[in-house]
Amino acid sequence: MRTVCLFAFILAIISRIALAQPLFQEPDYTVSIIADGKPVDLKEGIAAITQTIQLQGKLTKESKAQFPQLHSDVLIERVMISLVRGTQRIDYLNWTGDESLIKLSTQAQAGDRYVMQFEKVNVQTKQGTMNPLTKAVIYSVSLY
Numbered sequence: 334m335r336t337v338c339l340f341a342f343i344l345a346i347i348s349r350i351a352l353a354q355p356l357f358q359e360p361d362y363t364v365s366i367i368a369d370g371k372p373v374d375l376k377e378g379i380a381a382i383t384q385t386i387q388l389q390g391k392l393t394k395e396s397k398a399q400f401p402q403l404h405s406d407v408l409i410e411r412v413m414i415s416l417v418r419g420t421q422r423i424d425y426l427n428w429t430g431d432e433s434l435i436k437l438s439t440q441a442q443a444g445d446r447y448v449m450q451f452e453k454v455n456v457q458t459k460q461g462t463m464n465p466l467t468k469a470v471i472y473s474v475s476l477y
Contacts, residue, residue, distance in 0.1 A: 360396035362407045365389045378475035381441035411453035445476045
């Protein structure tokens with residue numbers, strides 16, 4: 334009898350764990366791209382000769398409402414930017430905020446694209462704690 338009760342207790346715990354909600358649902362964010370000092374329209378793309386890029390993240394409206402304990406600015410610390418032609422990666426760089434795109438722009442042609450994979454992104458609580466955002470975010474920007 335004791336074994337049956339223990340088994341029922343363990344089964345109840347396992348079923349609760351399986352139905353549990355995730356402890357932390359990540360907020361969504363958007364990224365604004367500034368190329369050579371000018372805001373980028375993602376539909377138009379950016380010039381292949383672009384030499385500098387800035388990336389600014391903000392929580393979406395929905396995430397601001399869902400996570401009022403967070404600041405709306407998102408800190409983008411590391412992005413892998415790949416120069417892609419057709420289906421082939423030509424070159425890449427690990428952007429940490431101060432790298433020039435010259436390494437890529439000297440090889441870029443109209444019709445290529447930059448694929449940006451956001452690898453290290455954080456959001457800060459209003460109490461000052463930094464929380465990493467681990468959801469995979471990838472942007473693809475065409476070059477003209």
